[in-house]
Amino acid sequence: MTEETKTASSVSIWFFIGLSLLVNGVLILGAGVYEVVQPPPEAGRVVLFGYHAGVWWGALLAVLGGFYCWHFSPKRVAK
Amino acid sequence: MHLAVLVLSPTTLVHLSPVDLAIIVFYFALVLAIGVYLKGRANTGEDFFMAGREMTAWVAGLAFLSANLGALELMGWAGSAYQYGILATHWYWIGAIPAMLFLALVMMPFYYISKTHSVPGYLKLRFGEPARALSAISFAFMTVLMSGVNMFAMAKVMQIVLGWDINFSIWVSSLTVAVYVTLGGLRSAIFNEVLQFFLIWAGALLIPILGLTEAGGWANLKVLITQRASEQYVHLWSGLGSFSANPMGIHWTGIVFGLGAIISMGYWTTDFLVVQRILAAKDIRSAEMAPIIGAGFKMLVPIIVILPGLLGLGLLPMKLVPESVATVTHGYSYNDVLPLMLARYCGPGLLGLGITALIAGFMSGMAGNVSAFTTVWTYDIYRPLINSKGSDHHYVSMGRWTTIIGVLISVGTAYLVMRSASIMDYVQALFSFFIAPLFGTVVLGMLWKRATGPGGFWGLLCGTVSSISMWAWVKVDPSALRYVALSPDAKALAQDMYQALWSFIVCVVVTVVVSLATKPLPDSALTGLVYGQTEIPAIGDVPLYQKPLFWAGVVAAVFVILNIIFW
Numbered sequence: 001m002t003e004e005t006k007t008a009s010s011v012s013i014w015f016f017i018g019l020s021l022l023v024n025g026v027l028i029l030g031a032g033v034y035e036v037v038q039p040p041p042e043a044g045r046v047v048l049f050g051y052h053a054g055v056w057w058g059a060l061l062a063v064l065g066g067f068y069c070w071h072f073s074p075k076r077v078a079k
Numbered sequence: 080m081h082l083a084v085l086v087l088s089p090t091t092l093v094h095l096s097p098v099d100l101a102i103i104v105f106y107f108a109l110v111l112a113i114g115v116y117l118k119g120r121a122n123t124g125e126d127f128f129m130a131g132r133e134m135t136a137w138v139a140g141l142a143f144l145s146a147n148l149g150a151l152e153l154m155g156w157a158g159s160a161y162q163y164g165i166l167a168t169h170w171y172w173i174g175a176i177p178a179m180l181f182l183a184l185v186m187m188p189f190y191y192i193s194k195t196h197s198v199p200g201y202l203k204l205r206f207g208e209p210a211r212a213l214s215a216i217s218f219a220f221m222t223v224l225m226s227g228v229n230m231f232a233m234a235k236v237m238q239i240v241l242g243w244d245i246n247f248s249i250w251v252s253s254l255t256v257a258v259y260v261t262l263g264g265l266r267s268a269i270f271n272e273v274l275q276f277f278l279i280w281a282g283a284l285l286i287p288i289l290g291l292t293e294a295g296g297w298a299n300l301k302v303l304i305t306q307r308a309s310e311q312y313v314h315l316w317s318g319l320g321s322f323s324a325n326p327m328g329i330h331w332t333g334i335v336f337g338l339g340a341i342i343s344m345g346y347w348t349t350d351f352l353v354v355q356r357i358l359a360a361k362d363i364r365s366a367e368m369a370p371i372i373g374a375g376f377k378m379l380v381p382i383i384v385i386l387p388g389l390l391g392l393g394l395l396p397m398k399l400v401p402e403s404v405a406t407v408t409h410g411y412s413y414n415d416v417l418p419l420m421l422a423r424y425c426g427p428g429l430l431g432l433g434i435t436a437l438i439a440g441f442m443s444g445m446a447g448n449v450s451a452f453t454t455v456w457t458y459d460i461y462r463p464l465i466n467s468k469g470s471d472h473h474y475v476s477m478g479r480w481t482t483i484i485g486v487l488i489s490v491g492t493a494y495l496v497m498r499s500a501s502i503m504d505y506v507q508a509l510f511s512f513f514i515a516p517l518f519g520t521v522v523l524g525m526l527w528k529r530a531t532g533p534g535g536f537w538g539l540l541c542g543t544v545s546s547i548s549m550w551a552w553v554k555v556d557p558s559a560l561r562y563v564a565l566s567p568d569a570k571a572l573a574q575d576m577y578q579a580l581w582s583f584i585v586c587v588v589v590t591v592v593v594s595l596a597t598k599p600l601p602d603s604a605l606t607g608l609v610y611g612q613t614e615i616p617a618i619g620d621v622p623l624y625q626k627p628l629f630w631a632g633v634v635a636a637v638f639v640i641l642n643i644i645f646w
Contacts, residue, residue, distance in 0.1 A: 024435075027101055030428070046424055
C-alpha cells in the first residue's frame with residue numbers, strides 16, 4: 001500500500017501516522033504510569049480507574065506507531 | 080465521586096491536563112508540517128486539485144470515509160443514539176453501505192473513464208453547460224456556507240466542553256486548515272484525513288471497550304436500556320412497522336426508500352466532497368476498491384459512535400435532554416453524551432487524544448469542504464465562465480487564492496451564524512435540497528442514453544425547486560407534514576426522508592418527459608459517459624481476492640448479517 005503514496009524522495013503517509021501514534025502513545029503511557037505510581041485521590045479518579053487504561057492503551061499505540069515508523073521510515077523505504 | 084461528575088463545572092464539561100494539551104499541540108504541529116512538506120508536490124493542476132491521481136485504494140478509501148466522519152457527525156449521532164436508540168445505526172448501514180457499493184461497481188467507472196475533475200464536470204460532458212453551471216454554483220456556495228456553519232458549531236462545542244473562547248477556536252482551526260490546504264492542495268487534505276481516521280479510532284475506541292466492561296457485556300446493556308427507555312431502543316427493524324411504534328417516528332418505507340435508496344445514494348455518489356477523494360485514485364481498480372474499503376470501515380463506525388450513545392443511555396447517572404431544554408435548565412443535552420463518556424473513562428492523556436480526535440474530525444471536514452470548493456470554483460465556474468485561456472500555473476494560483484478566500488467566507492459565515500442562529504437551520508436545509516435531485520440527474524445520465532441536455536437541466540431544476548417548496552410548505556404550515564411524510568406522527572427526520580424521495584421522483588419524471596420531447600444526442604457524444612455506449616476497461620488478470628466484485632460481495636454479506644443480528 002505504500003508505492004503510490006510516496007515518490008522516490010518522499011515520506012509515506014503511513015510514516016506520519018506512525019509518528020502520530022508513537023508520540024501520542026508515549027505521552028499517554030507516561031501519564032498512565034505516573035497515575036499508577038502517584039494515584040490521584042479517590043474523588044478524582046475515572047470510572048474503572050483500576051484497569052489503568054492509559055498504561056495498556058498508551059503502550060499499544062506506542063508499539064503500533066513504532067512499527068509503522070520503522071516499517072515506513074524514509075531510510076528503509078529508500079533502500 | 081467519579082471524575083466525570085467532579086470535572087463538570089457549570090461552564091465546561093472537562094478540564095485538560097498539561098499532557099492533554101501537549102497532545103493537542105502536537106497534532107497542530109504535525110498537520111502544519113505535513114502541509115509544508117507537501118508544498119513541493121503541488122505544482123501542477125493535476126497535483127493541486129487531484130492529488131496527482133496517484134492515491135492507492137486504501138488512502139483514497141480511508142479519505143473518502145473520513146471526509147464524512149466529522150466531529151459534529153460523531154457527537155451528533157452519538158446524541159441521536161442516546162435519543163433514538165440503535166435506530167441511529169441505519170444512517171451508517173442501510174444509509175451508506177448499498178450506496179457505497181453502487182458507487183464502486185456502477186458509477187465509478189463512468190466518473191473515472193471520463194477523466195472529469197468533478198461531479199459538475201461530468202454533468203458538463205453529459206448534459207452541457209447549463210446543468211454544470213446550476214450544479215457547480217449551488218454546490219460551491221453551499222459547501223463554504225456549510226463549512227462556516229460547522230465551524231461555528233464546533234467552536235461552540237469547544238466552548239461548552241473545554242471553555243475555549245469561540246474566536247480562538249474559529250481562527251486557530253481555520254488558519255491551520257488554510258495553511259495546509261493552500262500549500263499542499265488535495266494531497267494535503269487527503270493525508271490529513273487519513274491521519275484523522277487513525278486518531279479518531281485511537282481516541283474513541285476505549286469508550287465502547289470500557290463501557291461494555293462496566294455494563295457487563297452487550298446482553299446486560301440491552302437490559303439496562305430496556306429498563307431505562309424501552310425495548311425498541313435496541314432493535315433496528317422490528318419497530319418500524321408503524322410510525323408510532325419506534326422512538327424516531329419513522330416507517331420502514333422511509334428508511335428503505337427515502338434514506339437507503341435516495342438520500343444516501345445522493346450523498347455518497349454525487350456529493351463532490353466525498354467523490355473527489357475517489358477521483359484521486361491511481362487506476363480504475365483502486366477507484367472501485369476505495370468505496371468498498373470505505374464501506375467495510377463504515378460498518379464498524381457505529382462501534383465508536385452509536386455504542387457510546389447507547390452506553391450513555393444505560394450507564395450515565397444523569398438524564399440528558401434536548402438542546403433547547405438543556406439551555407434553560409443548565410443540564411446536559413443529548414449531544415453532550417460523547418464528551419461525557421470521554422470524561423467518564425479517560426484520564427490524563429487519553430482525554431487529550433479524544434479531544435484531539437474531535438478537533439481533527441472538524442478540521443479535516445473543513446479541509447474537505449474547502450478543497451472541493453476550490454476545485455469546483457476553479458474548474459467549473461472560473462475557467463468556463465470567466466477565464467478559459469489561463470495557463471495551468473494560473474489555475475493553480477487561482478486554486479491557492481480560492482482556498483484562502485473559501486476559508487475567509489467560511490469564517491464570515493461562522494460569525495453570521497453567531498449573530499443569528501436561525502441562519503444555521505436555513506443553510507443546513509439549503510444543502511439538503513440539492514442532493515436527491517442531483518442523484519436523479521447523474522444516475523439517469525449514466526444509465527439512460529436517451530436522456531438529453533435539456534432533460535438533465537430541467538429535471539435538476541424542478542427537483543430542487545420541488546424540494547425547496549415542500550420544505551417551505553411545512554415551515555409555513557407544520558400540519559402539512561401529514562402530506563409530505565405521509566403521517567401526522569412523522570418527525571423531522573422522517574420529513575427529510577420523504578422530501579428527498581418526492582424531489583427525486585420529480586427530477587426523474589421531468590428529465591424523462593423533457594428528454595423524450597427533445598432531440599436525442601448522437602451515440603458518438605455519449606461514449607465514455609453512458610452505460611451501453613462505454614467499454615469499461617478490464618481490471619486485469621488479478622486473483623479473486625483483488626477483485627472489487629469479490630470484496631463488494633463480502634461487504635454486502637456482512638451488511639445483511641449485521642442487520643439480521645440486530646433486527
